[in-house]
Amino acid sequence: MHEAPIISVRGLNVFYSDQQALRDISLDVPSRQVTALIGPSGCGKSTFLRCINRMSDLVDSCRVHGEIRLRGKDIRERDVDVVALRAHVGMVFQKPNPFPKSVFENVIYGPRIHGMVASRAEAQEIVETSLRRAGLWDEVAHRLHAPGTGLSGGQQQRLCIARAIAMQPEVILMDEPASALDPIATAVIEELIDQLREKYTIIIVTHSMQQAARVSQQTAFFHMGDLVEAGPTAELFANPRDERTRNYIAGRIG
Amino acid sequence: MSDPFSGVRLNLGRRHLQDRFFQWAGGSAIFLSLVFLALLLVSLVHLGRGAIWKTEIALDIGPVAQMADVQQGAGNTGKMVREAMFALFPDVIGRADRRRLLSLLSPDAQLELAAALRNGRPVGQHRAEGAGVGGKLQVWLTASDTLDMVEKGAVDLNVPEERRLVSDRESGWIRQLEENGAIRRVFNTGFFVSGDSREPELAGILSALVGSVLSLFVCFVLSVPVGVLAAIHLEEFSSGRRWAGLVEVFINNLAAVPSIIFGLLGLSVLLGTFGLPRSTPLVGGMVLALMSLPTIVISSRAALRSVPLSIREAALALGATRVQTSFHHVVPLALPGVLTGAILAMARALGETAPLLMIGMVAFIADVPSGPLDAAASLPVQIFLWADSPERAFVEKTAAAILVLLVLLVAMNLLAILLRRHFEKRFKETRGA
Amino acid sequence: MHGTAKMPGICARSLSRRSSRAGFSFGRTFPFGQRDPVGGNDGFSLAGRVRPLEMLVRMLLLASSLVAILVTIGIVLSMAGEAVAFFSLVPFSDFLFGLDWSPQTAIRSDQVGATGSFGVVPLLAGTLLVSTIAMLVAVPLGVLSAICLAEYAAPRARSLIKPVLEILAGIPSVVYGFFAVLVLSPLIRALGEELGVRVASESALAAGLVMGVMLMPLVLSLSEDAISAVPANLREASLALGATRGETMARVIVPAAMPGIAGGVLLAASAAIGETMIVVMAAGMGARLTANPLEAVTTVTVQIVALLTGDQAFDSAKTLSAFALGLLLFLLTLLLNVAAFRIARQGEKQFV
Structure with missing residues (x-):
């Protein structure tokens, strides 16, 4: 917490057509920690996440105002290339979405398009390292060239994490990564997230407060487009300052 | 690490150029096709005016x-x-x-x-x-x-x-x-009210137009009821059964059989085996009906499928039989969609030429046919015949006949679009209720 | 408890019709209030009943759906019958491998060259040449347009452009034939003269070009269907990894949509082979073995039309050969269609 935050958001307002989805959000995300975004559905936490790697650009009706700084550089400036941005900020989605290609091709896809792979051996190395970090290596080492879509749900999601890791991002965004998984697979993913924070900054959207409590060091609570409060997870859960946070944690909303 | 986005490794320039090239290639493909369409229409108007x-x-x-x-x-x-x-x-x-x-x-x-x-x-x-x-x-x-x-x-x-x-x-x-x-x-009133002639200045499209109308009428009467009934059978009575899948395979393949093959069928079976009169709208309409049948079945099935399942369940739960459910509830709701498909199939049949050549509807017919048993040409066949004529003056007649044909096709398509709009609106109401 | 005045009426009538065989009827003169018609327990039966009208309707429906099969069988039988008659006159191998097509029939038996020759190879070559040109136009135009419409065009532009392009598919082929003869052929000839190349007045190129434009909407709409059937989350995944839209298209979406696109291309190829009017009007009549697109070629469909227009005796080899050609054409297109549906279906299974 002593070094400068890797991401700092100031005065972020997001609109879909004329409906406001996020209202004046300011948040600092510390480096190499897990930050959980919690709140009832429709509160804007996913929208916030998608602004950070500008996936929000894909929605025509979406307009974003405000500052999002990654290492001090505003990612919404003209000279910032989304392609480069997304190479630095990886993303894992709610539903596992491996490409209909082999496990190997899935992992190497990002490095390859970004021209990071010089040789076959290097590709092999990237794939192995990424899969190891995603805790999937032992399970798929013998079938690297089998289709990624043939894996189980939890394995698919870890494959997607490996795919994001392979680009050596600094930040990984996770949009409810365990919501489509069974409890055992969820536990595996949570453990993985805990390990990954050694190397990566992770922002995770979750609808489960238990999950937020288990995996995150920082938590931000969103409610109806507002960032109600944010702080160290233990503190926020033990001692919510705001009435709405208290109600949410107590299970009275959402 | 002052600028996290230094794209040295990423080859950004080249990649964006490639992206732009893709966009440009697609755009020019569309542009080329539109230019062709414009060229086609403009030259037809120019030639036919x-x-x-x-x-x-x-x-x-x-x-x-x-x-x-x-x-x-x-x-x-x-x-x-x-x-x-x-x-x-x-x-x-x-x-x-x-x-x-x-x-x-x-x-x-x-x-x-x-x-x-x-x-x-x-x-x-x-x-x-x-x-x-x-x-x-x-x-x-x-x-x-x-x-x-x-x-x-x-x-x-x-x-x-x-x-x-x-x-x-x-x-x-x-x-x-x-x-x-x-x-x-x-x-030139004569162009619209008289029949074909060897003399370009006297040639008109009425005989061909009436031939087309008669053929289409026969085609409609035969293909729409059979096609719709077949669709009802496949969609409402035998969905999921193995032989319904078989019928589907046949229909899909039949839909992609070249139209000239249907002409050969007409020539050999309708004219040869059954001895029906050559060159007549009756046989022409029958051949067109065989050709349109698969299209009508496919579009009718789509229309039936879009009727919400809840409507069937509601009727069945009241003790209606499957036939009652289909004909009282499902078919009326699907009818506009069925008709839309039928009209589009008729539009296709109206422009069809090749199968009619096979059953002899290429004869020179100056008289306006008075019934489906009179020898007749059809509008596209007339276009083919005029396009084949050596006289320079037939060029403008041909182009003008094409314009008439296109106007008819546009009218049929507009009708289909209007029906579909109506259909969609009604469905919103049904869903809302 | 007794419902409204209307309710029992309906129930009584409909129940009475259906329960007549069970020997029980409320009758139309059912006195209100004596029995509860909605409750209707007396003599109620769950036994099945024969409904003659219902059976009739079902038979009619069944018969209608059988028509498709009957028509297909009819096609095969009618053409096979005439084709068998043809092959009793002309050996099968001469037909399939013969390099010369000149279907003259002898008037006198001692005439020189009386038998005519029925080698189908030049016709197939011509068909292949014209279809190849058509596909070279239709596939790039159709697939690139589909990609552009699916990925780059604004929704507004897409909903405007697509129907306009589909007009191309709605224009009858006889119109394209006229256009090829009257506008495109002279244009190509003039261009050829400019470049010092001799171009025949009827050429495979002119016919193939317009045919390609005609088939372009077919490729476009089937490709677009296949592309939009690719789950949106794959596109998101690729974009989130920092791929450009072009890279996403080329490396993720198009490969995933490939079975559908390939199916569409095969269907278009089948349509190209069976297309008649354009080639009749613009490709020529003379059977010639050539790969030069600037020369006139003839196709299977052109020869069918040439052999069967006008009055002919049904038993001459010349007329019968048209049915052999028809059978060949039917089998060729059937092969392509079956392959197209197979491949497309495999693609659909991918994402289930």
């Missing part, structure tokens, strides 16, 4: 007394027309020259005059000099296609004489007629 006009020559015909004879059924209009023509050019003597002079008129000009006289229509105006029984009437008669083409500027008089349609002599006559004010352009 002349066909709404025809050229007429004014002749002083008389004496009036003789015309009265014609009305009684006697008299020789041919002689009257010839003499009037020669009178315009007294210096043209000699059989060959006079024949060429007469060729400026449509060969049927005398019949035109006779028909006009018999119908008792006023055929012309009295010239100022010489009123009365011995006087003459100024009558406008259809000019030949050659003169028509010259008037429409389709003949380039700068081309050396031996390589052009019109000799210097003829163009001289034409100029003289123009100077005398004896040439005019009128709306």
